[in-house]
Amino acid sequence: MSGPADRPVDPSSTDAWARLGALAADFDPDLRGWFAADPGRVDRLTFTAADLYVDLSKSLVVDRVVSALLDLAREVGLEERRDAMFRGEHVNVTEDRPALHTALRLPPDAHLEVDGQDVVAEVHDVLRRVYDFADRVRSGAWTGVTGERIRTVVNIGIGGSDLGPAMAYEALAPYRQAGLECRFISNNDPTDAATTLAGLDPATTLFIVSSKTFGTLETLTNARLCRAWLLDGLSGQDETEAVAKHFVAVSTALDKVAEFGIDPANAFGFWDWVGGRYSLDSAIGLSLVVAIGPERFAEVLAGFHAMDEHFRRTDLAHNVPVLMGLLNVWYTNFLGAETHAVLPYAQLLHRFPAYLQQLTMESNGKSVRWDGSPVSTDTGEVFWGEPGTNGQHAFYQLIHQGTRLIPADFIAVATPPYPLKDGETDVHELFLANYFAQTRALAFGKTADEVRAEGTPERLVPARVFPGNRPTASIMAPALTPSVLGQLVALYEHITFTEGVVWGIDSFDQWGVELGKQLAQQVIPAVAGDEAAAAEQDASTQSLIAYYRRHRQ
Numbered sequence: 001m002s003g004p005a006d007r008p009v010d011p012s013s014t015d016a017w018a019r020l021g022a023l024a025a026d027f028d029p030d031l032r033g034w035f036a037a038d039p040g041r042v043d044r045l046t047f048t049a050a051d052l053y054v055d056l057s058k059s060l061v062v063d064r065v066v067s068a069l070l071d072l073a074r075e076v077g078l079e080e081r082r083d084a085m086f087r088g089e090h091v092n093v094t095e096d097r098p099a100l101h102t103a104l105r106l107p108p109d110a111h112l113e114v115d116g117q118d119v120v121a122e123v124h125d126v127l128r129r130v131y132d133f134a135d136r137v138r139s140g141a142w143t144g145v146t147g148e149r150i151r152t153v154v155n156i157g158i159g160g161s162d163l164g165p166a167m168a169y170e171a172l173a174p175y176r177q178a179g180l181e182c183r184f185i186s187n188n189d190p191t192d193a194a195t196t197l198a199g200l201d202p203a204t205t206l207f208i209v210s211s212k213t214f215g216t217l218e219t220l221t222n223a224r225l226c227r228a229w230l231l232d233g234l235s236g237q238d239e240t241e242a243v244a245k246h247f248v249a250v251s252t253a254l255d256k257v258a259e260f261g262i263d264p265a266n267a268f269g270f271w272d273w274v275g276g277r278y279s280l281d282s283a284i285g286l287s288l289v290v291a292i293g294p295e296r297f298a299e300v301l302a303g304f305h306a307m308d309e310h311f312r313r314t315d316l317a318h319n320v321p322v323l324m325g326l327l328n329v330w331y332t333n334f335l336g337a338e339t340h341a342v343l344p345y346a347q348l349l350h351r352f353p354a355y356l357q358q359l360t361m362e363s364n365g366k367s368v369r370w371d372g373s374p375v376s377t378d379t380g381e382v383f384w385g386e387p388g389t390n391g392q393h394a395f396y397q398l399i400h401q402g403t404r405l406i407p408a409d410f411i412a413v414a415t416p417p418y419p420l421k422d423g424e425t426d427v428h429e430l431f432l433a434n435y436f437a438q439t440r441a442l443a444f445g446k447t448a449d450e451v452r453a454e455g456t457p458e459r460l461v462p463a464r465v466f467p468g469n470r471p472t473a474s475i476m477a478p479a480l481t482p483s484v485l486g487q488l489v490a491l492y493e494h495i496t497f498t499e500g501v502v503w504g505i506d507s508f509d510q511w512g513v514e515l516g517k518q519l520a521q522q523v524i525p526a527v528a529g530d531e532a533a534a535a536e537q538d539a540s541t542q543s544l545i546a547y548y549r550r551h552r553q
């Protein structure tokens with residue numbers, strides 16, 4: 001079973017694509033003019049999705065473009081493919097499996113049977129075990145081998161087994177339990193383990209080894225480093241007992257967990273139909289559950305689910321992830337954008353762009369469609385970003401006045417997590433003034449006449465003109481609650497999916513990461529000094545390894 005259609009539709013063969021091409025050919029963006037001539041534009045292009053208020057009016061579109069984009073979605077079968085994903089069909093074609101992250105957030109009374117498996121019951125069984133374990137750590141009922149309560153939880157994982165929990169732990173900082181800290185080790189650079197473990201007391205530290213496959217070199221190496229650090233610090237204690245009290249695991253490969261020496265009773269499973277970058281809401285979120293507690297985590301899941309419902313049930317013309325995904329296609333394939341900025345005006349979302357890099361680029365960085373045929377269009381744009389206002393003093397110059405088109409999503413919340421005043425000034429209001437001002441400046445710019453009217457000397461006028469017509473989406477929420485965080489993540493999951501369906505690619509595989517992993521294995525002996533292995537490398541690699549061996553102290 002490979003989904004609703006046997007092969008993807010080539011988007012460039014559709015009528016809508018031809019119409020979009022024609023519209024792009026004489027496209028003359030004019031946000032100032034469009035706003036002046038069309039008082040209904042903001043209402044028409046502002047949408048709500050769960051708790052999110054999304055203003056797309058500063059996008060570079062007119063109604064004819066939006067309607068052609070919606071026709072494109074219909075012609076490529078977006079709704080059918082979306083419904084197939086929710087039903088659990090094998091939309092991850094190259095791995096012949098469902099992509100069922102949406103099932104991780106179904107309420108317990110929902111029903112979904114996939115390939116003979118009662119998915120909802122299994123999801124909630126694991127959730128109950130996760131919640132029970134987290135409660136024991138949070139209450140102090142779970143102790144380390146010396147009987148002391150756990151003070152620090154260290155998640156060892158990489159990619160999807162790290163970025164989601166690490167991002168959400170930061171985002172939900174105000175909801176963390178005091179006296180219980182989480183840290184994250186991901187990088188194979190031993191500096192990561194060394195600096196993360198520095199200052200920790202092994203007696204009060206709990207490690208969560210998070211790896212879907214339990215075969216990832218970085219994670220297993222770091223897990224062994226941590227085990228050695230633990231046993232060294234707890235010398236005199238029974239080693240098996242120490243590992244049992246200080247190591248738990250999250251994986252789909254429970255046999256490998258047991259081989260590593262972790263008690264299967266302390267392992268939390270998930271399923272091959274959860275992609276790594278879609279796994280924050282599975283047991284991979286265990287560190288987050290420990291930090292914020294089961295009730296708050298359940299709110300995160302409810303937020304995800306609310307956005308799933310919006311994506312699944314809202315007509316395309318009012319469907320926020322669909323519209324945002326289609327706008328990205330318009331910018332990428334018709335207006336020449338190559339990158340997309342995500343700019344949270346919320347310091348707590350400072351890891352959100354990094355999280356989105358994996359979600360979007362591992363999903364949509366593909367050159368063949370899901371039937372193996374080459375794509376006929378550009379695919380996945382480069383996602384990047386930093387929180388505002390920091391970015392304003394770093395790279396916004398290029399967005400405002402550079403030669404490249406960089407669509408940008410601006411994200412902000414109304415209620416500050418930490419309301420502070422500078423004298424009489426509410427600092428969050430000052431901060432939000434920047435949020436509002438930036439999208440206005442990007443959209444409407446500043447003309448030469450306006451610059452002159454400020455008394456600018458003529459020779460400086462060109463440098464001070466802002467061309468405007470730089471597209472932005474403004475996303476606002478009442479506050480950065482657990483639910484809103486779930487909604488934001490699900491929003492981008494579905495934007496990514498929408499784009500992938502248009503391009504006809506499998507957004508759920510990641511074969512492109514394999515070659516580097518294989519070659520690293522082959523290079524290891526050469527790095528360690530095996531001359532025969534070094535001689536098998538290309539000339540550049542040989543010379544780099546030789547440099548390393550000469551300079552290593």
Ligand code: F6P
Nearest residue numbers: 159160161211212213216276513
């Ligand atoms: O190498 C890429 C990748 O497979 C990601 O897709 C995944 O999130 C990450 O590695 C970690 O994989 P695992 O959870 O199996 O250790």
